Amino acid sequence: MLRTLLLFTILTLTASCGRYQPAPDDRIGDTDPNALSEALLEGLKAGRDVSEEVAQLAALEPSVLAAALDTRAEQLAFWVNTYNGMVQYLLTEDPSLYDDRGAFFSTPRFTVAGREMSPNEMEHGIIRGGENRLGLGFIPQIFPNKFDRTFRIKGGDSRVHFALNCGASDCPPVEIYSPETYETQIDARVRSYLADHSSLEQRDGEQVLVTSPLFSWFKGDFRDHDGVDDFLVDYGILQESNKDIKREYADYDWTLETGIWAE
Template structure:
């Protein structure tokens, strides 16, 4: 704790927070949500992020646990961290994207002294310990201590329209705030589905993003997917509607930011 406090005091003059929160509260406690928001803000504005990365790396598991108390705080934090490191790592080494399978499984993100992969964050933290290849129907049997401690408490299908994996067909990057999370996820979901979905009223056929196929259990299967499309105004009725999954454009596409 003393080492981290010294580190924060050293870096604090170099870190400006523009979302109404400071990185340190009550002299010691780090506001990890504010830090994650500033991480993305710095990227968006072309500013350096190394000091913020250092604070994240040198924090302790206990500090993260106490700083991320609610489900919304955890969800917003991990969405921002995932999206931020996609931008940082691929902007510096775009060639890593040529082998995407290896890229997403590579442990390259230091959070509280533990190296995470993008797959660890997506499937472990944000999807609440889902097995990567289980289509959303099978959970991991033995998640580790960090994952059990820091993962979200409730799976929310809308995170799939918030995580940006660096590809052209990925959802754009927004800066998620814990106290506005539900509103932001609702807006982001509607925006993404409206942009990517097509409905042929003659064929009664909805062409939708492949995300609905890859994580079908998260969405409640085909029935759940149709309900989501109806809720977001893509279709007026779920009766007799067939689903067609579009091909996914994996072309590298960074700096795709939006405001929600």
């Protein structure tokens, strides 16, 4: 019995460690996943039927997708667009899904490259680089599956928290990201969101920064900027001289609101 259990564990770990190998160039052809993810959002923004784009995302071959997403900018732009497209599509089609937010975020309902995924799986398993959903950015997922191991974005990018729209009123507006301009777009989006969701206030004679609870929920992710303090300095909310002031986190408005598009 023990040997069987050990063998099963070894086989499970071995399966988890595999990755889809990128397809050769002649199999990629004209496949452009980023153009497809952008078309999905453009269609949703225009209010037209996007069932064709949804079907094309589902039909992508994992090996072709892995080969086509060749750079970090391509990976980030594709998965941020696809996450936002998934959420907008599902909640526009059936707003009642949001009545139980926990079930909405954890239930697989959207297929990419043959894998049906939930918003949680896409956000934490891939976009955040394989982080545990409840680990505050300090605890990775222990046994990622083959799909996640192939597509997770190594090291993540803390800026995505100001780009991902989960359907709530306080979420960042949906912007359509292109690999060529991702860096410029995401930096501008972070600055815009934080400017609208941060304020310096006086509390009992003490200056306090009131800002987004995203910093509290994903604290460990901001290590790519040497921590939350330096992130806030980098994006102009604080200065080096006052970055250690007391912080408070505003309540997050979870009211359902789709169709929040960047100008």
